[in-house]
Amino acid sequence: MSKTAKSVWNNCLLFIKDNIQPQAYKTWFEPIVAVKLTDNALSIQVPSKFFYEWLEEHYVKILKVALTKELGETAKLVYIIKMENTYGNKQPFTEKIPSSHRTAVKSQDVDIPLNNKSRELKNPFIIPGIRNVKIESQLNPNYSFENFLEGDSNRLARSAGLAVAAKPGGTSFNPLLIFGNVGLGKTHLAHAIGVDIKDKYPEKTVLYISAEKFTQQYIEAVKKNNRNDFIHFYQIIDVLIIDDVQFLSGKSGTQDVFFHIFNHLHQNGKQVVLTSDKAPVDMQDIEQRLLSRFKWGLSAELQNPDFETRVSILKNKLYRDGVIMPDEIIDYIAKNIKSNVRELEGAIISLIAQSSFNKKEVTLDLARVIVEKFVKNTKREVSIDYIQKVVSDYFQMDVETLQSKTRKRHIVQARQLAMFFAKKFTKASLASIGSQIGKRDHATVLHACKTVDNLSSTDKQFKKYVEDITKKLSV
Incomplete structure (x- = not known):
């Protein structure tokens, strides 16, 4: 019987599963897909460069043993990694075991830091007038990895946090963006990364700050004509952790200064960790050039715990x-x-x-x-299924019709209203809303929300639809 990529990889998995912890197997091997088998070279697809680096660093020996058992001493393993999240490079990245680690070189914008040779560095965290450039991390030592319990809902984010803490600035997940709804542990995990880095690398300058405080400091710096000093202060940080980065929404001046700081830190191998209540694709009023940088590394979601x-x-x-x-x-x-x-x-x-x-x-x-x-x-969240039912009942159609591909005007409008209310009443991402309402993409949902806003202000009948459905959903 001729061997296929799938059969070879399944046999490798059986061996690997017997030799590692179940949790490690679930996290690092279940997401892998066997792609092809050519001349004793097995190609496997992994979800990100993050996976490639972790496998190479922690599981290269067991992978080699498993593959040799299946294909003999001449066996080779080729990783196929989708690079959509890094630097806009769409080409898959391949690497063969047992070759040494190589980093793909990618083009990027170059941001030259401002010069500041004459004036003393000002620390926005100290009381004015006190000469002190020592930087306190602002971390809470009670937030640690030990008391951040791992589950299916947070495994990727926690593993990524551990990897960043082990090698800050030295992995492909820079920045690491942790996103999810309120109360799921984003701040806890951000602090845990900082605390672990300070423990492992006491010489590194680690700083945790909320985006709101960062903005207040920047406003103060502009008032006092210290903008350049403000930028330089943040450019000397080794690990910058910014909480609730969505707070920068609509603040163009703060976004601009953060863009320069981010570029300088990233180009100098410093680590940036961000948290947000939204995925990058759902952030509004954040400049595109900044959003593209948020996507350079790894975006890891914290979901509701099971x-x-x-x-x-x-x-x-x-x-x-x-x-x-x-x-x-x-x-x-x-x-x-x-x-x-x-x-x-x-x-x-x-x-x-x-x-x-x-x-x-x-x-x-x-x-x-x-x-x-x-x-x-506790305010109960209305589900997307319930919203679709309310909207369908209002327009006297069934949910299947609402979700269908038809372009009839009244059905399209009902579908757009369902998407609009799903965005308004739930915390679901645009992509999630789209997939649940007729398997549409996030761009369709964004267009639907804009259309409803426009029609509400120009069409009296449509405005009444919005008001009536809002009342039904608010009961």
Whole structure:
């Protein structure tokens, strides 16, 4: 029986699976796809250059053993890596085992840093008038990788964070952009990366700052005519961590100065870590040249934790606080609070507080009362499925018609309204909205939202559609 790329790779996977941890196998080998087998060379496709580097650094020996077992001593492994996320280079990048690591050279803009030979460097983090250029990291040591529990919802982001912390500025994921909804641990992970780097490389200058504070510092620097000093201060940082980068939206001056700082740091092998509540493709009022740089490295999403991860988070929180609680109560909270980590921990704190203050035993009934109040006080997110049903019912059509490919005007308008409300009432990305409403792309959703905005201001009947559906969804 002739061997195929798939059969060879499946046999390799069986061997690899027996020799590494299940979690490592799930993270680093399940996403790989066998592409072709030519002259004892197996080509495999990996999701990013990040995967290629990690495999070469951690699993090259086991890969070679597995492949040699299948194809003999002359076996070769070729990586095919999609490079859409880096420098605009669309060509796949290939590398063969056991050759040494090589870095693809890519063209990039060159930004020459401003000269500042005469004046003293000003530190925006110190009180004016005190001569001190020592830079405090602004990191919270309580946020560490040890207490950032891994699950399917955050595995890629956490692994990427660990890789950056091990080799800051030395991986292909620079910048590392961590994005996701509120309360999922973006800030925690950003701090954990910084804390780990400071621990491993005490000589490196690491700085954590929110985009809001960065903007305030820049405004202050402009007022005092210290713009160049501000830029130079940030250009000496080895690892710059900026939280909530979406806050730069619409602030063209701050975006411009950050663009220069980013370019200088990146070109000098310094590490940039960013967090955002949106993927780059969904950020609005951010300059295109800055967005393109956000996509140079790796964008890793934090998703809502699954049930098992929620249980682990609650148990870890209770363990750290020295509290013992029955498993049935922990399971009940985990089943009923699904939105984010912050709300989960808030519910457990409320439960402990109620029990302590009122001298009541922690029971399932008490947990039900707390969770009910908690869930009631938390704004429920309307689902995309529900929005499609409401819009379809309003226009007296079924959901299948709304999602169909037809170009009939009234159906197209209904579909555009569904997309508009999905963007307004949910935290889903444009790509996610598009895929759920008739398998459209993010550009179609963006066009739909603009069309609804335009028609609402020019067409009275259409404006009434928007108002009526808004009322139905707001109930």
